[in-house]
Amino acid sequence: MKGAEKAVPAISTDDFIKGLWRENPVFVQVLGMCPVLAVSNSAINALAMGLATSFVLVLSNTLVSLLRHGVPRQVRIATFILIIASFVTVVDYLIQAVSLELHRALGAFISLIVVNCLILGRAEAFASKQSVSRSFLDGLGMGLGFTLALLCLGAVREILGSGALFGVALFPAGFQPWTVMILPSGGFFTLGLWLLFFNYLRVRKPAVREAVPGGTP
Amino acid sequence: MSGESLWSIFLNASLVNNFVLAYFLGICPFLGVSGKLATATRMGAAVCFVMLVSSLCAYGIHRLLVAIEAPYLQLIAYIVVIASTVQLVEMFIRKMSPALFRALGIFLPLITTNCAILGLALFQTNKGYTLVQSLVYALGAGAGFTLALVLMAGIREKLELAAVPDAVQGTALTLMIAGILSLAFMGFAGLGA
Structure with a gap:
């Protein structure tokens, strides 16, 4: 793995970086919306979901790439889904073992990582054609980009909706939280505003998205 | 939970906890296929149909997995069965009713990756519904999905005629409308309790 990395260093770095900003799965490709909206009502939930998805994404990308010569084209999608479903089951039990509270907060959305179009999309579009x-x-970059986007959303919603960040209160007692931000409609609004912000950057000065490497504005 | 009346299950799945606007399930088709009213209606019908069939299957699998004591296979079994059900349904419709098949078109295979279907299977298992309750739940979820999709398509058709700034075009605008719709649906909270 190290050897292949050295052989094509420029491309390999780019494989990692592109997921963070230029092809950010949430803000640019608009993939995997369901978990993004559903579990971003607090920063800690967003972080946990992002890491769980990254874990599945990295492992499924690696395994799909390892098997890419052995899987017949006709059954490739079914095979990918089976691989993804197995890793998601692992993550499900892992989170349950680490923190039962977190498992309850994320609920069915851990299982629903299976149908996150981001993971199947990367397996089909990238991993089934490229080296391990x-x-x-690519999986690591996309996973981190996804986590970053979830955190952007989760932080905004938690600060406005409960006046805290990672459970630590930020405002004096007089602060009236915008409860609507942690409700479903707040998710739609926050993501809509983030997308608007990124569109605005792109429409206004196209050079900006090349110059800024991270997702935090 | 399993003592709920059928009517309250239906109201709950379709309005109070609308799959799209409260659980964020099936957002991809919601954003992608809600451009035109006609396609939105067809997509809704296709989802309703697949939901009913997969709800039936999920109930059977759950019973089987409980019987052989293998709960860790749940997720894998569900996704495999949903994928193959969609395939079977597609073949069956093509054979039985070519007109319906043409109307549903590309939407049928796309439904496999619609998280609302898998979500429905998981929720009905978690809530411990009986067979009839599961079917009513699936019907309600499908109706709610169709309602949200059709409302959205109607609004977007009107918006075509409005002058919108460049930066707001596309998904950003759709998401904000979804937010307002979701606010409106919050008014149903407490209904049918």
Whole structure:
């Protein structure tokens, strides 16, 4: 894996970086919306969901890439889904073992990582055609980009909706929280505003998205 | 939970906890296929149909997995069965009613990756519904999905005629409308309790 990485260093770095900003799965490709909206009502939930998805994404990308010569084209989608479903089951039990409270907060959305179009999309569009090391980096980059986007959303919603960040109160007692922000409609509004912000950057000065490497504005 | 009346299950799934606007399930088709009213209606019908069939299957699998004591296979079994059900339904409709098949078109295969279907299977298992309750729940969820999709398509058709700034075009605008719709649906809270 290290050797292949050294052979094509420029491409490998790019495989990792592109998921963070230029092809950010949430803000640019608009993939995997369901979990993004559903579990971003607090920063800690967003972080946990992002990490769980990244874990599945990295492992499924690696395994799909390893098996890419052995799987017949006709059954490839079914195979990918089976691989993803197995890793999601692992994550489900893992989270249950680490924190039962978190497992309850995320609920069915851990199982629903299976149908996150981002993971199947990367398996089909990237991992089934590329080397193991590149697929690994691609999964890592996309996973981190996804986590970053979830955190952007979760932080805004938690600060406005409950006046706290990662459970730590930020405002004096007189602060009246915008309860609507942690309700479903707040999710739609926050994501809509983030997308609007990114569209605005793109429409206004196209050079900006190349110059800023991270997702935090 | 399983003592709920059928009517309250239906109201709950379709309005109070609308799958799209309260649970965020099936957002991809909601954003993608809600451009035109006609396609939105067909997509809704297709989802309703697949929901009913997969709800039936999920109930059977759950019983089977409980019987052989293998709950860790739940997720894998559900996704495999949903994918193959969609395939079977597609073949069956093509054979039995070519007109319906043409009307549903590309939407049928796309439904496999619609998280609302898998979500429905998982929720009905978690809530411990009986067979009839599961079917009513699936019907309500499908009706709610169709309602949200049709409302959205109607609004977007009107918006075509409005002058919108460049930066707001596309998904950003759709999401904000969804937010307002979701606010409106919050008014149903407490109904049928």
